[in-house]
Amino acid sequence: MDPTLRDLLDELFRSGREHDAGEPEHARRFLNLEPETARLVSLLIALGRRRQILEIGTSNGYSTIWLASAAQRTGGRVVSIDLSLPKLAAADANLRRAGLRDLVELHAGDATEIVTALVGPFDLVFFDADRVTAPRQLDLLRPRLTPDALLLADNALSHPSEIAAYLDAVDRLPGFRHLVVPIGKGLSVAHRPAPAAQLRPG
Numbered sequence: 001m002d003p004t005l006r007d008l009l010d011e012l013f014r015s016g017r018e019h020d021a022g023e024p025e026h027a028r029r030f031l032n033l034e035p036e037t038a039r040l041v042s043l044l045i046a047l048g049r050r051r052q053i054l055e056i057g058t059s060n061g062y063s064t065i066w067l068a069s070a071a072q073r074t075g076g077r078v079v080s081i082d083l084s085l086p087k088l089a090a091a092d093a094n095l096r097r098a099g100l101r102d103l104v105e106l107h108a109g110d111a112t113e114i115v116t117a118l119v120g121p122f123d124l125v126f127f128d129a130d131r132v133t134a135p136r137q138l139d140l141l142r143p144r145l146t147p148d149a150l151l152l153a154d155n156a157l158s159h160p161s162e163i164a165a166y167l168d169a170v171d172r173l174p175g176f177r178h179l180v181v182p183i184g185k186g187l188s189v190a191h192r193p194a195p196a197a198q199l200r201p202g
């Protein structure tokens, strides 16, 4: 990764932690992804050449910058959703600082309503919002996934009861292999390989 971008991400993560420590209201905290989880997500994008990425839970754009930076190398783009307008304004500014704003489409509103209107298709969905509504969003997104699809969700270990219904839903998805990686707060990773005839050319 470009050292300037790495410095920006380090600075955002540090300042996000400071912000959250001084913010009594949970809904106003940034709650950024752990850097090691972000590195794994970035690696998965590169290895799977993911190009059509959807993020649910933008916050101030920390993880979105990781996604967009990885997408830049695969020739991809990112759609990201958050219901907090102040956080989306911060994400907009942070993505501009990162030089990645053109690769990201930001949507304001409730993710369950917004995904209904998204056309897709998506070859990677990263769930990092409220966890409880994720199963419904997954249901709505199923017809908008590419044959070769990767589903990721953070907090698989840190919020076991809130995320249980999502993990259960992913376990039951036909054609998907699912595991929880004990990194950061726990990353749920589910992959459906495309049938051989539908694999993308190099």
Ligand SMILES: C[S@@+](CC[C@H](N)C(=O)[O-])C[C@H]1O[C@@H](n2cnc3c(N)ncnc32)[C@H](O)[C@@H]1O
Residues within 6 Å of the ligand: 030, 031, 032, 033, 056, 057, 058, 059, 060, 061, 062, 063, 064, 081, 082, 083, 084, 087, 109, 110, 111, 112, 128, 129, 130, 133
């Ligand atoms: C854990 S934070 C996301 C952190 C971000 N992915 C990062 O690593 O920088 C969760 C975000 O989801 C948003 N959120 C929660 N419920 C939502 C919903 N139903 N629709 C859209 N956004 C939601 C919150 O406003 C919050 O910014």
